[in-house]
Amino acid sequence: MVGFAGYWMPIQYSGGIIAEHEWTRSHAGLFDVSHMGQLIVSGEVALEALQALLPADLSSLPLGRMRYSLLLDENGGILDDLIVSNITGDEGPAFYVVVNGATKQADIAHIEARLPAGVRLDHLAGHALLALQGPESAAVLERLFPGIAGELGFMQGTSRAFGAATVGIGRSGYTGEDGFELSIPAEHAKRLVNLLCAEAEVQPVGLGARDSLRLEAGLPLYGHDLDTNTDPVSAGLAFAISKARRADGGFPGAGRIAGLLADGPQRRRVGLLLEGSAAAREGSLVFAGTHEAGKVTSGGFSPTLGCSIAMAYVDAEHGAEGTVLEAEVRGRRLPARVVKMPFVPHKYHRKGDA
Amino acid sequence: MARFFTAEHEWIEVDGDSATVGITDYAQAQLGDLVFVEVPAVGTALAKGKEAAVVESVKAASDVYSPVSGTVTEANGALEDDPALVNSAAEGEGWFYRLTIADEGELDGLMDEGAYKDFVAGLD
Numbered sequence: 006m007v008g009f010a011g012y013w014m015p016i017q018y019s020g021g022i023i024a025e026h027e028w029t030r031s032h033a034g035l036f037d038v039s040h041m042g043q044l045i046v047s048g049e050v051a052l053e054a055l056q057a058l059l060p061a062d063l064s065s066l067p068l069g070r071m072r073y074s075l076l077l078d079e080n081g082g083i084l085d086d087l088i089v090s091n092i093t094g095d096e097g098p099a100f101y102v103v104v105n106g107a108t109k110q111a112d113i114a115h116i117e118a119r120l121p122a123g124v125r126l127d128h129l130a131g132h133a134l135l136a137l138q139g140p141e142s143a144a145v146l147e148r149l150f151p152g153i154a155g156e157l158g159f160m161q162g163t164s165r166a167f168g169a170a171t172v173g174i175g176r177s178g179y180t181g182e183d184g185f186e187l188s189i190p191a192e193h194a195k196r197l198v199n200l201l202c203a204e205a206e207v208q209p210v211g212l213g214a215r216d217s218l219r220l221e222a223g224l225p226l227y228g229h230d231l232d233t234n235t236d237p238v239s240a241g242l243a244f245a246i247s248k249a250r251r252a253d254g255g256f257p258g259a260g261r262i263a264g265l266l267a268d269g270p271q272r273r274r275v276g277l278l279l280e281g282s283a284a285a286r287e288g289s290l291v292f293a294g295t296h297e298a299g300k301v302t303s304g305g306f307s308p309t310l311g312c313s314i315a316m317a318y319v320d321a322e323h324g325a326e327g328t329v330l331e332a333e334v335r336g337r338r339l340p341a342r343v344v345k346m347p348f349v350p351h352k353y354h355r356k357g358d359a
Numbered sequence: 360m361a362r363f364f365t366a367e368h369e370w371i372e373v374d375g376d377s378a379t380v381g382i383t384d385y386a387q388a389q390l391g392d393l394v395f396v397e398v399p400a401v402g403t404a405l406a407k408g409k410e411a412a413v414v415e416s417v418k419a420a421s422d423v424y425s426p427v428s429g430t431v432t433e434a435n436g437a438l439e440d441d442p443a444l445v446n447s448a449a450e451g452e453g454w455f456y457r458l459t460i461a462d463e464g465e466l467d468g469l470m471d472e473g474a475y476k477d478f479v480a481g482l483d
Contacts, residue, residue, distance in 0.1 A: 016391075022417040023392040213391075213418055282395040282442070284415055306394040306417050313395075335413065335420075 007212070010106030012040040015211040022213035026308045029180055029218055030349075033139040034210035035201050038179075042109025043132050043188055045092070046116070047099035048124035055089065055100055058119060060237065060256045062247030063100070066091045071160040071175055073245050075237055076104070076112060081258020081265075082233035083240065085112050086225065088177060090162045101162075101173065103134070103186075105227045133194035138184030138218070141206040143354065146185055149200060150174065158356025159183075167193060176354065179215065181222025181347055183354040220314060221307050223276060223346025229287055230274060230302040230316050238265035239318065241274045241346075272299060273324040276346040277332060279313040279339055282306050285332035291317050292331045292338060298323040301332060309349045315341065363426065363466060364475035370450060371426040373466065381454040382414065382423055382445065385479050391416045393442040398434040398455050405429055405458060407465050412455050414445065427465040429458035 006013050014037070017025060028034055046055055052063045061074040068091050076084040085108045090101040104112045109128075117126050137146060143154040150165045153174060157163060162175035170193040178184035189197055201207050216226070225231050231240055236258070243266060250256055251266065279285060289301040304315025315332065323330060326345055331338035362372045368386035372379045387393065395415040405411045411425035434456045438444055445453035460466075470478060 016418065021392045023394075026417075217417055282415070283397070284395065284420065286420070306415070308417070 009212060010040045010109075012106065014040065016213045017211040018209045020208065022211070022217065023308045025208065025210040025214040026217050028208045029139045029182065029210055029214060030309060031140065032208070033137055033141040033145050033184075033204075033206045034180070034214065035198065035207050036136040036138065036210050036215055037133070037198070038106075038136050038186075038215075039133040039191070039194070040106030041134050042104040042106065042112060043129040043134060044102040044104065044113065044116070045099055045127045045129065046102060046120070046124060047097065047127070049097060050121060051098040051100055051124050054120050054124045055102075056250075056256065058116060058257065059089070060246040060250050060259075060262070061089060062249040063089070063091070065247070065249065068093055069162055071162055071177055075242065075245055076115065077237070077257040078233055079257050080233075081236045081262045083227075083231045083235050083237065084108070084115060084233060086227055086231060086242075087112075088175075090175060092162070092173075101188075107228055129188070131191050132188050133191045135187045135189070135194065135198065135201070136178050136184060137187065137201060137207070138178045138180040138182045138210075139206075140183060140352065142182070142184045145201065145204045145206050146174075148204065153185075157185075159353040161356065167197060169193075172197065179222070179224055180218040181224070181349060181351045181353075182218075183352055216303075217305060217308060220303060220305060220316070221309055221347065221349040222351060223316070223348060225274065225316065226303055235274075235318070236262060236265060236270070238262060239270035239272055239274065269321060271321055272318045273321050274302070274316055274318055275324045276344045276348055277301070277304070277315040277317055277330065277341040278310075278344045278348070279315070279332065279341050281339070282311070282313050283334055283339060284313045285315045285317075285334050285339065285341060289315070289317075290333045291319055291341065292333065293320075293323045293328075298330060304332075307348060314348050316346075319343070362472060363469035364472065364478075365424070365426045365469060366478065367424050369423060369426050371466075371469065373460070376463070377432065377457060377459050378427065378429070379454050379457050380411070380426060382449055383475070384449045387446050387449040387453070390414060390421060391418065393445050396438040396442040396445060396455070398436075398438060399431045401431050401434060403431045405431065414442075423455060425458070426469060427458075428461040430461070431456050431458050433457040
């Protein structure tokens, strides 16, 4: 167990990190991610209020749809990455926002300070968040909530009754696999966890495999691969800046980000594939010949590929796919080839897929 | 032959003026799945208490320290292809290296098996 974002969380359960990683890739892993911040922003002009803070086009986000977005500071630096869902109901416009655990208090303060009158932010501090991830997740969840697998495609959400409780269900996750995230009042979470763990396909998975799975999936981790010194374009997250918003601006740092989009960033987040299994971890310097070309922001062993992988920010001129750079590990330089991310293909279930 | 242990969880099995070194079963259990082991090259002069090898689990890299000073005579090449051998047989086939002992007096401060067991029991 380790302290993480103010919570005691397991690095691994009994199986070990590699076994839990492989179980998630082949069956279904259950993650307790209740440390993450679950927020609801609601009110007549909630959409406009959020659009003033995020580069997402929420006016094109239909009810029940989810979108990846970024909380930006005035310079376009990344304060956090998040997922926003449109949960507008009878009581008017509302958005469910899931932010990182380590940043949630700062996020709440940042958002609250900028909300106009009539828009409120509620922190669902009493809600647990569970993630069921892996190719057998849909079959498992279908048994508990019949119809759910057909109803939801990737990045779609809904809610279902669970005894006396309501559980919010989104088809998303942080592993690159098909999977779901389940938001439930904490007092009902244990019963849901026990039901899920009673299914033969499900094993609990700790923080260690959560990190190795997201790394293989090429998904950045806030505080490591993203921070206020990184911007969406350098981070390779320009897809999160909706087309409509690029034209109209009106989000923090829009001017600087427009320039980065037009001119290209000076450095880029890239994937590095190493030959052996010695890890180039956060802080390892990256070289192009004798030139220091960048730095690793996260890295480790990939159980799926059987070698070491890393994410690094490197000078744009050295960031082309196929470029062979070197990562410094314990004073030695190891060949590290720039590769396209994800390292392991995503297997999201998009609606309309067979 | 006698086997001794360090507070950093290495074992050393002494056979005359040479010895075999590895990490203990307790250490491998604490580290978790090992994915990379770097053993010293033959001929390397090691100093007691200084870095001799590196082990990496999925989460972190850790140093392995030499229990005594000496010169490496053999390294366990099997660990390069199969680092998990340390997990499955830390105190046997998962040995790290063999060395000549420079100063037998350095063995004096090490624990025997019983003392090490007590030491580990006191850690939990």
